Amino acid sequence: MNKYKRLFEPVKIGKCEIKNRFALAPMGPLGLSDNEGGFNQRGIDYYTERAKGGTGLIITGVTFVDNEVEEHGMPNVPCPTHNPVQFVRTGREMTERIHAYNSKVFLQMSGGFGRVTIPTNLGEFPPVAPSPIKHRWLDKTCRELTVDEIKAIVKKFGDGAYNAKRAGFDGVQIHAVHEGYLIDQFAISLFNHRTDEYGGSLENRLRFAKEIVEEIKNRCGEDFPVTLRYSPKSFIKDLRDGALPGEEFKEKGRDLDEGVEAAKLLVAYGYDALDTDVGSYDSWWWSHPPMYQEKGLYRPYAKLMKETVDVPVICAGRMDDPDMALEAIENGTCDMISLGRPLLADPDYVNKLRSNKCKSIRPCISCQEGCMGRVQHYSMLNCAVNPQACKERANALNPIVKKKKVLVVGGGVAGCEAARVLALRGHEAVIFEKSNRLGGNLIPGGAPSFKEDDIALADWYAHTLEELNVKVTLNHKVTKDEILNSNYDSVIIATGSTPKVFPLGDDKKVFTAAEVLLGKKDAGNATVVVGGGLVGCELALDLAKKGKKVTIVEALNKILALNGPLCSANSEMLEKLIPFNGIEVKANSKVKEYKNGLLKMETVNGIEELPCDSVILSVGYKEENSLYKELEFEIPEIYLLGDARKVSNIMYGIWDAFEVANHI
Structure with missing residues (x-):
């Protein structure tokens, strides 16, 4: 008997019945659009493959409804309003294939990025926002949206949802009152300084989100599901400064009290489900959790939403452990499990789980090199451990002519x-x-x-x-x-x-990172890691968590300057974890000699000596x-x-x- 049978019970969002409790979490479909804003062949194949793999609900990832107020440079991602005929034509081809596997598919639609637009996607267009506030990445002040522009975007949501319904989509998801995107910027007082009907009280700050769901229901009918990506907490210490797990801080974004109040209002406005996470672009490691975050980190917040609203709650966030997923459904933490990166890594995850083949599921390693890192830097979605993700047809296995x-x-x-x-x-x-x-x-x-x-x-x-x-x-x-x-x-x-190794003198106490990581050498109570790249920083963090006193010596002016993680969520979190865990960093410094328990270094202040039990070389391979x-x-x-x-x-x-x- 399959102990995970509960995960394969159907669930309803509005009147839309989904065959099991698994959803493909929305991930930016960069590279999956054609020149006219439809889905290209890569996109159609990618989403269909996850439906074929057993996923009950496919959520596409962000598509822009507006390209006039906030121009995105076609064909960055699909757009249901740019060329409706092409969108419906390609969208219907995709939804029909997905439906063949008895899966449902929702189109995720965005009102825009506002102050968090990734520079590589911004082009020459000025960023917009609810108010004249600082951009997340650029030293630019955003332009305040006019009321007419807000109304125009709301109407575009109606147009986009109407076209999505024509294209065979079973519902839509609004992107989002989460992660600090444009509609979320309106909802959070830190970013919204308006004095008109879209600013001030919580109800006014949520007016944009309210008008969107009302417009869609008016255009598509009450039975057409409209879900919301929603973050009840932001983890913002200040602009461009996020909090770490366990850190005491004053929330400047949305705190949980307001998160609960907002959730009640949003459901009252007509949203049919809340797809729950936490975080913001200012604390990106919450919204896109690296391996340094614990598994299932959104569960407490999903549970809070379940206790707050009477619509289905979807929970994502490193939920790839089937036992954790089962427990979350059984104890009422959530109604559905959302898998993003795990379904990039293995599109057949759900079918393998259903057929008791857990050992055959290829794991996601949360490196974010192939997904978020490449989205951020190259505007393309892929997967580090699965070379066929988003390239299903291009990287299909070739038939052999002669066995070798x-x-x-x-x-x-x-x-x-x-x-x-x-x-x-x-x-x-x-x-x-x-x-x-x-x-x-x-x-x-x-x-x-x-x-x-x-x-x-x-x-x-x-x-x-x-x-x-x-x-x-x-x-x-x-x-x-x-x-x-x-x-x-x-x-x-x-x-x-x-x-790479080099002599320092007392080389019996000079080890490689691998020797220490594998337990072949004991670093002692106090150690120095030479090299502040990814391996050195992760080794230092591991040792510090085990109670060791650790110092990183780096020749360059900062850690992770070379070979750091491509995704900012990973690199920024790791950079903050180093001092948070009491690890001292000596930048612009070079080690010279290690004798009698003293490491001699050449620093900007001259020669310095540091007592330590060992020196660990992490200077590359x-x-x-x-x-x-x-x-x-x-x-x-x-x-x-x-x-x-x-x-x-x-x-x-x-x-x-x-x-x-x-x-x-």
């Missing part, structure tokens, strides 16, 4: 991904790994408690390769002669990288490609992958391996 026997040397992410893809296509892949387990740098990288999903990804690869009958040999270092004396058709070298160089001119079909080719991150290790393995 392929040797993969190295069982890190690149080697494992290559072997997985080769096996799925029908080739015979063989892995040799010199250590005692698969995973490579996932193993030390996953040692901190907040990086558990790195270990889960390594375990997933081991399980998947076993299911695919890939022969894996551990504790075996392959030699040149061994390869040349075998009969492999192709060879992939994925031998990884080695930590160098490619281990010696075997490839030995074989480069000996084997006709040979490939170099992962860190052995170029030291990078998990995403590129996986993506490059997929690309190569899919074309052998």
Whole structure:
């Protein structure tokens, strides 16, 4: 018997019945629009694949209803009002495919970003806001919207919802009284300084949201569901300054008392469900939680909403643990579980859970490199661990012409991904790994408690390769002669990288980050981490959480200056966690010598000495490609992958391996 059966009971939003308790959380559909604001083939395939995977409700992610008041530069994301004929045509093609799998689909519609517009998406257009307030990213003052412009946007919501209904969408979600987007800026007094009917009292500040749902119900009928993305708490200490978990602070955004009062009003206005989270762009790590946030972090706020309103409550926020999801439904925390990044990582999550194949679910590692980082910097949605996300057709597995026997040397992410893809296509892949387990740098990288999903990804690869009958040999270092004396058709070298080290004097107490993370070396009670990149900062945080006194020494003028997380939610949270956990940072400093428990450093103030029990080097890695160089001119079909080719991150290790393995 499947213990998760409760998660597969139907639920209603308004009169729309959804077959199970799972929703695809709305994530910006960057790159999924055509030139006229319809859904392109990538978008249609992407959403359909999640419906095929068993998800009960598909929520598309933000589409703009207005491109005149706040211009977004078509075709940034789909737009239901830019070219209604094209939107209905492509939208209906998509909804019909989604409905074939008995899934429902809601279009998420936005009133605009206002002060939080991401600069890469802004172009030359001036940002707008409820009042002349500072932009989130740029040193610019936003332009105040006129009442006529507000009314025009409200009407566009009606037009957009009408077109969505024509296109076969089962409902809409309004984006949003959450995360500090434009409609939320109207709702929060920190941003709304207006003295007209859209400012002042809470009812006035919510008038924009009220008029939107009334307009849609008037145009589409009372039975057409209108849901709301809603944050009952902002976690804003000040403009561009957010609070950390456990930090004492005075809320300058929406506090929970107002969050409860606003929720009651919004439901009274006609909203049929609240899709609940917390946070804002000023505290982005709440709205887009990195691995440093605990799993299921929105549950207390969803529970509060369940106790406050009588419409369904949807809960997202690292809810990929099925037991946690089940408990949340059973104890009345929420009515639906919303999965965003987990469904990027594995579109078949829901079907695998239904068929008791939990070990086969590919985990999201919350790195946000492929999703939010790329949305922020390159205006495109992808996934670090799933190279096919948003590229389902472009990266479909290629049929093989002739079965080949392929040797993969190295069982890190690149080697494992290559072997997985080769096996799925029908080739015979063989892995040799010199250590005692698969995973490579996932193993030390996953040692901190907040990086558990790195270990889960390594375990997933081991399980998947076993299911695919890939022969894996551990504790075996392959030699040149061994390869040349075998009969492999192709060879992939994925031998990884080695930590950069240098002598400091008392090198018996100088360790690498991996040695400490793996528990091979004891850092003592007080240690210095040399290098303030991602590995160094995460190691320092892990040690500080274990009660160690930790100092980071960084040669550059700030931590995470090189190789930091692409997504600001990750990098900004980690930057704040360092001092919050008592970790001292010595920037613009270089270590010179370590003897007799004293580390000598060259700083901006001259030579300084720091007592410590150990020194941990986290100054990068160098490619281990010696075997490839030995074989480069000996084997006709040979490939170099992962860190052995170029030291990078998990995403590129996986993506490059997929690309190569899919074309052998």
